[in-house]
Amino acid sequence: MESNQALLAIAETLLQQKIAPFAAVIDNDPEALRSALQELGNASLLGLRIPQHWGGAEVDGITFRFFQEIVARCSGALAFLQAQHQSAGSLLARSENEALKQQYLPYMNSGQALVGISFAHLRRTPSPIKAIAVPGGYQLNGQAPWVTGAGCFQTFIVAAVLPNEQVVYGMVPFQSTRQETGGAIVCSDPMQLAAMTSTGTVTVEFQDWLLSAAQVVQVEPLAAIAKSDRLNVLHHSFFALGCARAGLDILERTYQQKQLGFIQTACEALAQELAACRQAIFTATTEGNHSPSNLFATNLQLRAWAIELAVRCAHAAIAASSGAANSNQHPAQRIYREALVYTVSGQTAAVMEATLARLTFSTRLTQI
Secondary structure (H helix, E strand, O other), rough: OOOHHHHHHEEEEEEEEHHHHHHHHHHHHHHHHHHHHHHHHHHOOOOOOOOHHEEEEEHHHHHHHHHHHHHHOOOHHHHHHHHHHHHHHHHHOOOOOOOHHHHHHHHOOOOOEEEEEEEEEHHOOOOOOEEEEEEEEEEEEEEEEEOOOOOOOOEEEEEEEEOEEEEEEEEEEOOOEOOOOOOEEEEEEOOOOOOOHHOOOOOEEEEEEEEHHHHEEEEOOOOOHHHHHHOOOOOOOHHHHHHHHHHHHHHHHHHHHOOHHHHHHHHHHHHHHHHHHHHHHHHHHHHOOOHHHHHHHHHHHHHHHHHHHHHHHHHHHHHHHHHHHHHOHHHHHHHHHHHHHHOOOOOOOOOOHHHHHOOOOOOOOOOO
C-alpha cells in the first residue's frame, strides 16, 4: 500500500510540474503529446496493471483509478492516449500467448513498446469487422471506426467477430501496409475532432488481412464485452472526476484574479458536490472490482452524475472566464471540450439513458 501511495505521489508531482503547464500545447501538437506520454514511461507509469514479473507496476484497482483521475485533471489528451496503452497492457497480461507477452509486456511500462486498442466497435450491431478462421490464423475484413494513437503507437490490438459469435483479439501494425498474401491495412488521415485533436484518431480498414495465430491475444465470446460493461460501468467516471476538478482549478484561479464573491460561492458549492460524488464512486468501487448486479442501476446513476459534474464545472469555468473563454487557447475551452469526450467515452445504451435521465431531472440530485 505504501508503494502505491509513493507511486501516486511521483505521478502527481510529474503531472503538475511537467504536464499541466503545457496542456494546451499537448492538446494540439502530436509531438508534444508523444513527449508527454514518454514522460510517463520514463517514470515507469505506463504499465500500472501489468504484473511485476513482466516489468509492470501491478497496482491495485483503487490506485489505478486515482491515477486516471489525476492524469485527466492535468491533460485530457494524455489521459485518453495513455488509457489505450494501459488497456492493451491489461489485455495482454491476461493472454495465454506467452510468446506475445514476452515480446511486449517487459517494454510497456517504460514506453519502449507502445500499443493501442480497438474494440469499442464490438458494441455495434452488426460489428464492422468480421473474421473467419483460415489455415494459420484468421482473415480480417472490415473497418475499425476509431483507433487512437496513429503516429505514436507502433501496434494495436484489434477485435473481430467470428461467425460463431466468438471474438478474436489480435496484434496488428498501426500503419498502412500490405502482406505478400494480398492482405492490407489502410489507415485514414487523422480525424478533425472537436477535442483532443493531437491523439491521432483514425479509421483503419482491413482487407483480407491475415492475422497469424502467433499474433492472437485471445478468443472469447462476444457477450463478454456486455458483461464487462456492466461490471466496469464506473471505470470511465474517474476521467470525468478529473475533468471536473480541472474546471474547478480554473474557477479558483479566476476568483483569485477577479475577487468576486459569487465566483467563490459557486466554486465552493461545486467542490462540495464533487467531493460527495467522488466519495460515492470510490466507495462503490471499493465494494469489489466486480459490483453485484443489483448495484448496476446505482452505479449507472453515479456515472451519470460524474459526467454531468464534469460538464457543469467546465461550464462554470467558462462563465467565470467571460469572453476570454471563447478562445480556443483558453484552458476553460479545452476542459469544456474534454467534458464532451468523457460524456461519450465507453458509452453504452444504458449509460446514454442514465446520462439523459440525469440531464432531464427537474431537480438535480446531490446524492444517491
